[in-house]
Amino acid sequence: MLLAIDTSAGTSVAVVDRDRGAIVELGEEDTRRHAEVIGEMIQLALDRSGVAISELSGVAVGMGPGPFTGLRVGIAAAQAFAFGAGKPVVRVVSHDGIAWGHYAAGERGPLLVVTDARRREVYWTAYSGVDTEGLPLRAQGPGLSRPDDLPAAVDGYSGYSRLDVSEVSAASIGLLAEGLYLHKREFAGPEPLYLRSPDVTLSAGPKRVS
């Protein structure tokens, strides 16, 4: 069983089990309240699931892509929870979770996942389909693009079925992590998928004042 957290869009927290599926899932759509709601949502998800912390085998977290301030709250919380509980953290690409959910619902074929990156840009990841275990196969991305540039940014854009989503399900993140673990696939790396450099430019030197 895993506690699963994703804050790449709103805030989503779930407790999942490989056999039982999603035991409980809570969501908060507001994309500006991650730090406020994360603690209560973890507490509530655990309480409602009836699963003791000691029964968890780890914490799954969505690593983005996502707008950085919110994304970090979920990753920080997952790491700290895992540290406190003495459990491992397993990381997945948030878009992979979306694709997993899409395919798990019976859909097939090439898929383009698109989420809001703010500042009039979108994050996107292209999937060719699923492997024999039903795990999504990433073909391109994740990437960052202006909406109008997307057809040019994605190779074979018209061949994908486009899926624009505004929420990421932590249950999907958790269940995908269970699948990756079971089938010995690679998890995502420790770096959050910000896909943007910090907003900063090197100064050309002090400005004159006189």
Added chain:
Amino acid sequence: MSWQLRRASVADLEPIMELETGTFGDDAWSSDAMRSDLANAQCYYLVAERVGFPGVIDGYAGLFAPQGAHEGDIQTIAVAEGARRGGLGRTLMQALIGEARKRGADEVFLEVRADNPGAQHLYETLGFEEIAVRVAYYQPDGVDAIVMRLRIPEPQTQPAGAPELKGSRSDPATPASTGRFFGTTGPLVLGIETSCDETGVGIVRGTTLLANVIASSMEEHARYGGVVPEIAARAHLEALTPTFTAALAEAGVTLQELDAIAVTSGPGLSGALMVGVGAAKALAVALDKPLYAVNHLVGHVGADVLREDGSAIELPTIALLVSGGHTSLLLVRDLVSDVHLLGETIDDAAGEAFDKVARLLGLPYPGGPEIDRAAVGGDQKAIRFPRGLSLPKDMEKHRYDFSFSGLKTAVARWVEQRRDSGEEVPIADVAASFREAVADVLLTKAVAACLDLGVPRLLLGGGVVANSRIRTSAAERCAEAGIELRIPPLSLCTDNGAMIAAIGAQLIEAGHEPSGLSFGADSTLPVTVIQG
């Protein structure tokens, strides 16, 4: 009969003089001499007030011990006739010895009349030894003075049962005077601080510092000449778990032993704060421990309770907090329930001004230590830079507020004029004069607040306190004005998690309820909101 010892002030002059003349007769000090000692910050006078009889002073004693002088002198001690043989003299002496130790003294000296064997015996039992005789010192009786010296014993190591202490701090000293025993009492709290560019995790037990680990992203900001919020926040996320691990190892405690977790909820950089808040909440849930949200600025004041000598902060106090992000003057009546903002900067923080002036002088970031270095050998009076908000009309409206933006521009203009006319810029003089302008306005306003409000105590906090001129200027101004100056150790002046843990422990000990899990990160949290 029982007595309560308290620090004497000029208000106690009358009963003290009554006792002084009654005890010493012809030898008695003049009222003026006594008043001057009572008002001198380098002195420390105690009075013993009879419990249940406010204003009845049955004894007093005074110490002269400038901070950092490594030696102290017992100036005087007297106990009223009817109060003798109850151990009051010994208690007063022990308290003064404790204060001398606190002020860094290794030795304490005193003189005693050769015809007073009772007093000599008391001093011997306290560890004083005779080192010299001053012949016919006491006039007009012509009595010799015996000079005695106490070598202050080495501080005791930590009490049995306390965790092993390692890392960034030395062992605490047990104060000789109060007998206050610390090290094994008080709540065990882990504090998390991520309001700016330092990832701080500290662990305290009550007022005892067990660990203070800081991971700084300062170097990553250096090339930009200032803290880049997004870079700071990314660095917090990376540093947090390793910092937890290091702090627990340094303190020698486990997560399960913690009584509570405390976290900075503001003020500070929003994205940076959220990393700490998110992590703290999840950690609290995972461990099923209470969580306390703490105000960063109050944390800076709270750092003072972690002093290794264990001397309790005396309240009320004025606090001057100066860092790269804040320049605030506070009136602190109670650490957990009564902090009042007197004033703050209306534009740049003092630390920011240091960074900006360093840049225009071609010096690297962070500017504070660079300006400090560049100012060596410079003349601080070479250039009279403006003192922000110090004109009479400003003092009406902004008596305790600061402004450094105009100062920075004035320095820039002065440097440009020099460069334009092809003259060399005297970097040392500019650095010293600029630094003096900052120190002057900071201390003038802080001392004014102490005097206006009748609070003869000033506490400094924040990273800019590392600046040598600000420290010496504070010492001078406070000594002149009879204000007691407290500066926590530098490792506790810069942003750190230990100060947040310390306030958490204070909140718990004062019976405050935990903050729960629903508080947010508030980049503009007012200082009056001590618990977020």
